[in-house]
Amino acid sequence: MGTAELSQRQKAAIIVRLLLEEDDGVSLDRLPADAQTLLAEEMAGMELIDRHTRDAVIEEFCEDLEAVGLTFPGDLDGTLAMLGGKISADSSDRLRQAAAVEGKADAWTRIAALPQEQLVTLARGEPPELVAVMLSKLPVDLASAAFVGLPRERARAVAQAMSMTAGINHAALRRIGMVLLQAAEALPRPALPAPAADRVGAILNFASADLRDEVLGALDEHDQDFAEGVRRAIFIFAHIPTRVEPRDVPRILREIEQPILIRALSATAEADAEAAQYLLSNLSQRMADGLREELAAMAKPRAKDVEEAMVEVVAAIRRLHDNGEITLRMPSDEG
Known part of the structure; x- marks a missing residue:
């Protein structure tokens, strides 16, 4: 039997049969259901194919592949995935x-x-x-x-x-x-990607503690549910022990300039001091001792400088998290 006597479906059936013989992991589930049905029906009606015909079909198939200049996904989902962010969300x-x-x-x-x-x-x-x-x-x-x-x-x-x-x-x-x-x-899609509570929380991450408390107090009076959502979205220096994995501490501290880190570690408020101790306790003994020596030798910084340094540490953590380099625990996991 020559290849001229075979239909395109029969040739496809031969190629699929060869692929199945060579690789048990071949999957046809990406084909449309109708194409899967037609292929199965074609294979069910075929019996023996001689070696010459088989080799001729393979040769023709390879020639067709070599002649291909470009391929397209063939469906909308694949096309949009290929385009990525090159077209607008709208x-x-x-x-x-x-x-x-x-x-x-x-x-x-x-x-x-x-x-x-x-x-x-x-x-x-x-x-x-x-x-x-x-x-x-x-x-x-x-x-x-x-x-x-x-x-x-x-x-x-x-x-x-x-x-x-x-x-x-x-x-x-x-x-x-x-x-x-x-x-x-048909569901409406918000023009802004992040929920409002998340956006407010992200902004308040970089606000001073007194401004943050003032804004949260005002939100409590206006909408307690929204205020609670904002609180869950806030991540500040004091949250480090419950949100940061111990294994990520050395990676985070490499992102922060030494003078800024020392000022942040000098925080005296109870929750902030606990966060500083958490960072030190998850470093190597040599690094932790070196930082403690610098802390002991440092003149007492202004409260404003300490707060700015803590914000810098939080910003570094957020940046690493957004880049996928570290993983933060969810607020619901806080004990």
Whole structure:
């Protein structure tokens, strides 16, 4: 049998068969479902292929590969990933919304990639039957995070509806995925990326202690829930023992100029002094002793200089965290 007698699907089936023989890790799940079906049907109808035909198909396949000049992802998600930050978020949103409306998006993959807060919003707003299917389809960690964010009465309704999902077919699953994806794409997207409490907290990180306390007191009078969110977002020098991992202390202190570090370590307020001791106790004995000697020999600094030095230490920690070089414990982990 010559290659001219084979269809393109048959040639593809031969290549896939060879790949499967050479590598057990080959996966076809990225192909569209229809393409997977056609490929399986083609392979089911084929029997023996002689060595000459096999080699000719491989040679033709290699020639086709060598002739390729450029490849494109072939779908919107891959294209947007390739473009990265080269197009605006607004343009990206419009493209995703159009794909969702036209049914061109991979619904369940996209839904699983949604931020947790959007999954919770869908779980709270969509009919319990659709939410039950969504929770059944999502990975367990995402499903549980969305479920625990529901009011009790709605959680009971969703749990009851999940008993009816066992008999759902693939076509219905796809339609439900598209409905939920369209609902997700219709959700308003904030123009500012960070929550307001996080932004205020980040600003107050660099404010003086008296100004920070004054602002938090005013927020308490106006909106206690918002004030609590701001407090959780604040990270100051005194939080170091509960937020910074011991293994990261040497890396952090390498970022700080020695005079600034010495002034920060001279803090006398109880919580700040405990933070200074935490930093020293997680250094090598030689380094810690050297810093203690410099502290003992230093003239007493002004309170303003100490506070500015502590802010510099916090800024270095934040910078390393934002760059992914260290990991901070969450505020909820504070003991």
